[in-house]
Amino acid sequence: SFYDDLLQEMDIKKIKGVNQVQFAYSIRGTSIRSFPTELFITDDPADNDFDLFQETALGPAEPVIILHQSKRGKWCFVQASCCSGWVPAVDLAVAAAFETWFAYLQADPFLVVSGSRLWLGYNTYSPELSELEFMMGARIPLAVRDEIPRVIDNQSPDGCYVVKIPVRGTGGRLLFKLAFVPCVSDVSIGYLPYTTKAVIKQAFKMQGERYGWGGLFHSRDCSSFVRDSYRCFGFQLPRNSGEQMLIPGQKYSLDGADRQERQRLLEQLRAGAILYFPGHVMLYLGKHREEYYVIHAIAYYGDQRKRDADGIYLPVPLNTVTISPLSLRRRRSGKELLMAITSALKIE
Template sequence: MRVHGLYASLLLMALSCALLSAVEAPRYLALSENPPLVNPDLRRPGFWISHHPNPDSLLMDASNIAKFNRRVLRKGDVGQIEQSSAIIGATHLKRMINDCYNMAKGHGKFRQDGSPTDKQFWQTLRDATNLKAIKNVNRCRFAFPLYYTDQRLLPLAEVLSDVALDLEFDYLQNSGFDIAEPLVIYHESADGNWVFGAGRASSGWYPKKNLAFLERNDWLAYQQSKDFVITIRDKSDLYLDEGRIRYYGLLRLGTRLPLRAEHDTVYELKLPDGQSAYIAKGEVHRGYLPYTARNVYELGFSALNAPYGWGDLNAEYDCSGFIKQLFQCFGIYLPRNGAAQYNASLSLHEFEGADNSNQREALIEEFALPAQTLLRMPGHIMLYLGSIDGRAYALHSLWGIRRPAANGEDDVIAAAKTLVSDLSLGEGGKRKSLLLRLSGIGAIKDEK
């Protein structure tokens, strides 16, 4: 499979997870100005474990996870990066770069200082993409991030926004990549400071200084190491010494690193450049975790209250980024955006527009599988926790919650974090509740 053939259409900036439109100007309220969304017990993994019928039963074993991953690969939203071609043609590479450029230009109306972007600004960025250096046949390089690294739509670190000074929504931010995620690199910017390439589920520009480049055989051997650890916390610290004094960098949930040695209180890991790094044993699991409801709940709730990060901005999560990182802990590799994640799942039910709230709650309770189900709506995706007294609850990362205001418009509560809620959010607002906006229920399971 030529993995770079998968990425031209996998740009992620269609992700909203914010439940509001950037062109509107509603009144914004801090979440602290409003009562908690659920009571404290519902914000604990143990509550949901106790309500699950079989929290320690395998939802999929290793063979079924492999089968699930193969099915996702066939759908084309995740690439089998290990089988990447060593070359890429000019036509396809230019199309990928131009798709990223056009996506950024469509939304990036203002620069970081609030000034509007203009023709000269976009021409400068066009020149920076260095299209003239692309040959008819281009040799690929193989790399890993040495640190958490942003993937950008253009070779520029500056924030571009749709609304002046709205810096939380950076329309150059495409995704985030953790230490040791495999990358295929196709091209370099005019100044040599950025490289264009792809991971498993998206393409874009990376700061060249953040990457380690390996020969293909070494690159394959590193990512195929049989002895490895998976991080099991929202964020974990990595050190350069066994005593954990010299800080190296952060690891997000679901990051995989090869294991070099085991010590009393730490694991010694191998970084892509060959260095050793150390992490406390309680921060990781040796190998993938068993895919059980208990583990889904405990790992998912480790990210509770983590700040919202559009496109993984600042090493945080948006709605689909959280889902992707969570299921990586089990060796399940999902696409990067919510629509593709739902497409990768096994559809359990599609909603009709005429369903009312009570009917929808009943349908969720009938069809959805707690800890294993994605609840999908346009622009947002959530993990279904379960239903209590006929009301469904979800764990999800989102930016804003709409509610009706006295003036007939909507207020927006700036939640900006991963939280637990029922699906009544937005009820009475112009866009309706999450419940009434749901389009489908899909399970992360095999086809049996």
Template sequence: MRTTVSAALLALLLVVPLLHARGQASTLPLPPSGVLGVGEAQMTPAFWIGLQAQPDKVILDRSQIQAQNAALFARDGSMHELRKLPATLSATQVRGWIEGLARPPTRPLYDVEGKPVPAARLEAIADARALDTVPASQKTRFGMVVRRAALRSFPTTLRVFSEPGDSDIDRFQETAEFPGTPVLIAHASRDGRWLFVVSPRYAAWTEAANIAEGSRADVLAYADKAPYRIVTGAKVYTVFTREAPAVSQVELDMGTRVPVLTDLPPDQPVNGQTPYAAHVIELPVRKADGSLAFSPALIQKNADTAADYLPLTPRNLITQAFKFLGERYGWGHAYDGRDCSGFVSDVYRSMGVQMPRNTSSQGMSPAFAKQAFAKGSAHQQRLRAAQGLQLGDLVYIPGHVMLSLGQWRGQPWVIHDVLGMSYRTADGATRHVKLNAVSVTPLLPMLAGKDSTFIDHMTSIVRMRP
């Protein structure tokens, strides 16, 4: 036992020199995991909070966040302010949303078993969109998400992949929306089992069973109901109830806002259970005819929720981000998890900050303060920017985003939902560590190709601060 412990400590303390792109060298400890510089201490929020000079200083106050959110919906074309959509939709608008989401596949795709998906099946999936049935004009219809709902490129549950053996990144998976999210219902699939919906930050297909259709007033009023609870845990679940299956063990992800019911007698059971040790919330449910109704549900008082959005402070940023540490990477919120852009947006959403869904939109949004980099930006300019990263800054490279934890040991560190980490060792070899989870890593050593680092591919740094 003593020999094993000694060997582990020796490996943790071993300092391995790294050769960065452009000849820069640095050293970091190499723990048994292979993730440079990250020991047990660095995988705790307390470590990073301890590096903050003012961990409880407010970075953006509520009025500043509200102003930024308003600017986001006003200026960012990837966002949809449902209240301002017209009462009537044209065929041009609806077809534009559907065809703008995804083109019919033309390259080979593979199923979960690595077998090619027949071209005829792909054609049938594209045809299921029923574009020929889009009316010249239609009344705008509204609905609400009633359970964690996958949003898809096409009206199908078929999972498809670019390469045989690659069963993680489903090319038809776009994102997910959470219970209580308002949507515009724009179109139905040919068989009626799928709806094309427009949420505040996405437009895609989802199964009709995920959506309850209601009046414009009822749908849009839900988001303004008060008092409310904010889900501050990675996810919480409503209490099991045999009496009301539609609101039993409903998953609510970080940042979800749910109204609290205050007009029910406190000494009377709710869904077969006393409510005194729980918050009585209101959730949308789908009736048998597909219409919207609302039902009381319970969240235990010891669940990770708050009476309002958390203050945007260094302590809360770190604490919220680390609640996802170790969660498996889920492209488009698959695997009941999230991907890199979903991770950072859910963290910020728990503090009331709204963000676009995808990295490309987040990194270039006109509503955010940022430093952008052109393809020709010099390595030294990028390096200086990386060395100036502060906690909470968002670092974008094509297809990926990282949340900065600030500076330690003279270089920047990040927490991100990432597939893997590659770096170059002292002998010039390249080592790859498969992560596939929310992970803490140093930024500078991470390779994006054979001869370039992540920072050489930075497209922007977004700063959620004044």
């Protein structure tokens, strides 16, 4: 059967009590999968948006620890900074020594992508670097002056930051190449100063972009939207929304709170606080004309004017990063977002 084949490919019997691990970097944008397969799995044949096997996306130059390999060696089970799962082996470059891997991880100075995303330029001389895409908050080590020649890939470095990018050499071993990031790019040397205004500014840079479950379509879902907003300041949030609410900070429980209690709490919160209910996370913006607003990556909301035969609110697609009032209704239950929130978090 399909699942039996997957279990065989996972080769779980080869996992011992103690296992040798490898240290690697992603060399391009890729996916972390629940199982070692690229098949798009849904619970509805008409669904083109939600792949049940998609855990999250990895950008280039992301550190991972390889814990296990699939039977045919085409997939690696990895631990990344925010998630674990299966990654295609061809998307990873393995360090010959831990020290090499760790030195790149700790390299300073470094650039942080402060725009929604950054693309490297088209490069015919080093196609493995050509048009690589880095998402907001990505950390890219800068080359030191002594490493920078007068010409790189037939281009002068004048007017550019020169960064070091991991690439895959013979046998999948880790190498590094130099690449350009134009100085006019929306990047920062080091992490951005952490302020309320800066968090909101970062969040609004993603407004209008497509929703993408688990990083599908080169996009973000609700938790990666929040994660990327805070990554620019040096915070490393977990992948999943529920785990994000477990990080240190000032926490408020709204379980069992009535409408007035919720409104009183929101009026005390500053913009940029994280609001959560199971399955969804949002950034709070504030109150305007008796409405409380958030910015979030959202797939659907419930149409309170239309219900099916079971009384379930019919979904209205948004699939975008947008500003919403907390009077917006949830997709199935029709419950107001305001009344659905179970907790709030201020990162201090």
